[in-house]
Amino acid sequence: MKTTLDILYKDMLIEWRARSRTVALLSFAYTILLLFAFAIGPDAAALRHHAGAYLWLGLLLCSTLLLDRSMRIEFEADAVSKLLLVPVSAPGLFYGKAIANSVQLWIVGLISIPMVIVICDATITEHWAWLVLTIFLGGAGLAAPGTLYSAMIARLSGRQLLLPLMLFPLVVPVVVAAVKTTSLVMLGDPMNQAGSWLVLLGCFNLIYWSLCGVLFGRVVEA
């Protein structure tokens, strides 16, 4: 537990000191949203209808950059081996990093909401708290497997191509659930389905966070 908090603090400190990179990431998210808008064309109805999808696609693309960078700092100068010698427990390292990644995804996600509202002329029909909860669960659902996989391939030269490819199967359930919920919150939820989708998201998170924590130790010690 203490390990987790220490790693979390370390990562947050690193990110705070390199705030410009977070700004760059936010600009990237913003650019993607703009590109979607241009690609769809002036069809305002389509943009509004699919705003949830664009938000999550943007977040997904940002996550690949974020995860790669986050794991690279551990493997530069072989820092991770030294960490494990200290000793830092591998699960502690995983959860610390995964939470740090989640926090960064939450920040990008939350800031994406007003961006999407402006660019896609989206509205929030249901209560906005649902949207925040979706970002929270969706972001965490992306961060956990992402942290595991970025550690798995951190030493490989093909990792920038491999990471999105590896994450894709894992990310589909989370993206499907998150986009569904976001769209329901934005466009209206007459049959109260959002709750069940969020429960589903919660279950995915439970599975991923426990499984990935267990597997991380073997991956990093190899």
Place this chain on the structure above:
Amino acid sequence: MTGMIQGGWEFVWAVYGITWAGLVLYGISLHLRERAQ
């Protein structure tokens, strides 16, 4: 009961053809790789 689909044999041949081709080609590739060892 809705009507039965008529014809469509080209799809049936395509499926069987590709399935058999896939299996046979894989068998051959295995054989060639064993030879190389």
Place this chain on the structure above:
Amino acid sequence: MNVRWETYLGAVGFLMLLGAHYVGLFVAPPEAMMGDVGRILYAHVPTAWVGLLTYLVAFIAAIGAMLTGKAKWDALVEASVEVGLLLNVLLLIQGSLWAKPTWGVYWTWDPRLTTCAIMVVGFGVVLALRKQIDEPARRLTISSVATIVAFVNVPIVYMSVKWWRTLHQNFSSPETVDSAMVTPLRVAAFAMLFLSTAFVVRRWRLAVAQLTLEFDGPDLPAPSAPLAVED
């Protein structure tokens, strides 16, 4: 024990499949709803069953590899993922060709087709990783982890796509099979099972020979400096 037992098994499977497909194509009656197109059943359904079974073998092998760290288990992971992928790709092609005359489209976001497509990526990644990692022990661990995650993910994806689709129309597919069609289907299923087992075992032998060499080989320095992160 006969060393090449799998060759005989494979030959038996091959002949059985020939027979079952012959019956399915020319002897069995056309399906009630789908007519002659329904004959695709005898190729598609066995491929699905055996494909999933092969991936299950891969999953078990991955757990074994993680627990024992031995080359033989690692070899089984490699063999079963490769054969599983072959069947998976065949399944996708068969499914699309079946979908076109019955549903009117080559592709649809049916839970089964979608899960199938995602499985190709999930398990394909295992083979891609194996090619990229040179160090045998690390390769064993990484590919086992990737296999375990890929397999665990299958029911998750299936369930979420099923939920996602529930608001849209349900495409029907034959759940119950007419009695006249059960026999060739069963024979075809066992035939595919025998054939795939033969493939997996042969592939496994190939992999064992290769991997034992690598695991037991002399400890040469790694080809690239481990401390540098390549970019």
